[in-house]
Amino acid sequence: MLSALRVSYELENPKEVKRAMSALPLEGIRIISFTNGIAGPYAGRLLCDFGAEVIVVETRKRLDTFRRPRLVYPKDTEPDFDKSWSWAEYNRGKMSISVDLKKEEGRELIKRLVELSDAAIDNFGARVLRGFGLDYWGLREVKSDFIMVSMQGLGQTGPEHEYVLWGMNLMPLAGLTYVWGFPDIPTPTGSGGYPTDYLAGVTAALMIMAAVEYRNRTGKGQFIDMAQVENAATIMESVYMDYTVNGRLQERRGNHSPYAAPYGAYPCMGEERWCAIEVRNDDEWRRFCGALGNPPWTEEPRFATVLGRLDNRDELDRRVEEWTANRTHLEVMEVLQKAGVPAAAVLDGQDQANCPQLAHRGTYVRIDHPKMGVASYPGVVMRLAESPGVARRPALLGEHTAYVLGELLGLSEAEIRHLEEAEVLV
């Protein structure tokens, strides 16, 4: 039985937190995060949840995308870069130092931190760290077994690698947007979310762990060049292989499947309520009909076989919609699952927050933040029963500059003051 242990910590005293975290798998690993947006930060957060100490290098001179004053849903009249729930989510649990890398002294500080660290994550633009002499090759001079993962859109090599890309460019570039949409509409719709960013984040975290494992065994660090567009393509293998093997370009097909019917998201009672249903074979079809009470239409011979159901898909969908429209999405899911048919209510953010399964698993944790108050955050996503990981609160910008410089790097107060006056710590 899964341990229900859920612990949230106020980062009052980093040393206390260190003690509490000492049972965690990545305890003792220190990672420097040169990151922005989602992909890089998400990688760091996963590692952080498992006990790594992750230090985000920030600067007020160039705020993370998600710290910038938001235009869309301003909650307060005064924008405050410490009140971004997006930044908080992706960077929960990390330390934050503010250092201006454009200043020589700032870069020296980072190099001193590298001497005490194991790895770095980089998803700045391809030229940025290189320009500062803080890319892998520069940092390896400082610490020969250092590990670094760079996760630019197109990687670190190749004719286009210095192109400017945003996360939203990745899916179209990889070919995923083209096949995401409805067949009768000339423009593909793509996704409103950023699945490729998360994909890249998890992969980068895996890379760091593999590299640390290798280093612990051999004493050698390494550089990992991870192009996010290549990452996006790895989950599309069927689409690629249909082309490379058969010369066939797959087209958009909405929610339909060439193998199964009923298949798709069906409208349920209420506004914007849907339930996804997939009936893959005759056995599931019989169960499905049973769940509906075996209405006469289900006994029509044309629906009796998989091929028949596929051929008469539109009519079938209409019939299913008639049934689902009179029930809530949760009801549809329950009734069908009880009968052994794969079905799931389409959950939005609010639903997720209230979902009994996720509540049981403690997926979301309530964390208090000095400026934002208490809010729900995703907890530790991947759970080890014995050492479930710790979800810690997000940092204020530069909150740990004094701690890192004073305690870790051993700078005196006078030295720190000098750096402040020289505007290195902004």
Place this chain on the structure above:
Amino acid sequence: MGALSDLKVIEWGEFISGPYCGKLLADLGAEVVKVEKPGYGDRSRSYGPFPQDLPHTEKSGLYLYLNTNKLGVTLNWASVTGAEILKELVTQADILIENHSPREVEELGFDYRTLSKAHPGLVMTSITPFGQSGPYHDYKACDLVSFHVSGLAHMNPSGGVDDIQEEPPLRGKSLQADFLAGLSGAIATMSAVFARHATGQGRHVDLSQHEALASVIRRDLGAATYEGLERIRVKGAQPSTETLLGQCRDGQFFVVCNTDRFWANWVEVMGNPEWAASELFQDRAARRENWDAAKIMIEEWAKDQSLGELVRAAQARRVPCMPVNTVKESTNSEQLAARNYFAEVDREEVGRVRFPGAPYKLSQTPWQVQRPAPLLGEHNEEVLCGRLGYSRQDLAVMRAEGVI
């Protein structure tokens, strides 16, 4: 030598989530033995795509892609001998990856509690749609279901249709949910490996696909609980303003103009048209308000442009603008070719197959295809005779009994 070449893995899984987890570890150098049912093998063998659409157990694109770099054995784990052999294999390994239903695993006596008694250092990763416990833990799921229940689908479609609210939530193409589950499994497995290094004790990793995916729509959650907002699908939602998927003469592009600098430079790319100087587009707030109008004007200009030139011009001015590729363009991309991204495998039974390679380049322990995906039962002799000490005659008997 690979980064993980010290690790021995038994992969007892089906279709995607388990095998992808195994693939990730195999690609990083771990030794992975894949255990399949005799006769039909992994379900992905019937999935395709197949050359000329002719189904064949050894020629399924999905199977071939997911199972490179693994050894393959067959075992009927429901038989007494089969179960014994599987247990033996697990005892000799560091990691067991499985994605069967918790009930089946328990009935077979392969639950973590039982296995760890004989092998306290075992790391066992169980990947299931909803986890090992909880009100939904018995629910049946597949990629579509996982995709939608996690909320991944809720934000789609986000554009390109007249009225989003008329359209059902749209799943992504390809089986993303299952892949993401496998990937999450891999990282959780590595965490357990680290934990074991420190203490010598193994771990049970309980990976819920639902949970792993729910964390991918978190901005929705934040919006819901912190801002108290109802994030319904609207055309004006983030990705659709200040961005455009546009049509050129000879293809489509995707451009992002969500800063003043990007917009100013993009206007230059378009040749500084008069309309762009209007107060309707003078700052970000105005542009967001009037983006529909901007789109029309941009589209009017773009339709006569050549895609290649447009992208080059945009990039010269550092505007995030890239093509919307089909896999054909992507496969022929100079950039990906320069990076040797695609891999090729050639074997008699299958012919030459090209597929996406590893999405990472490790400087010390680079990826390569050490071996193609195993034929069904290809390494039965190597593993069962070579490592467990069974004789060839034993194997013949087992085959006759349907154990392998």
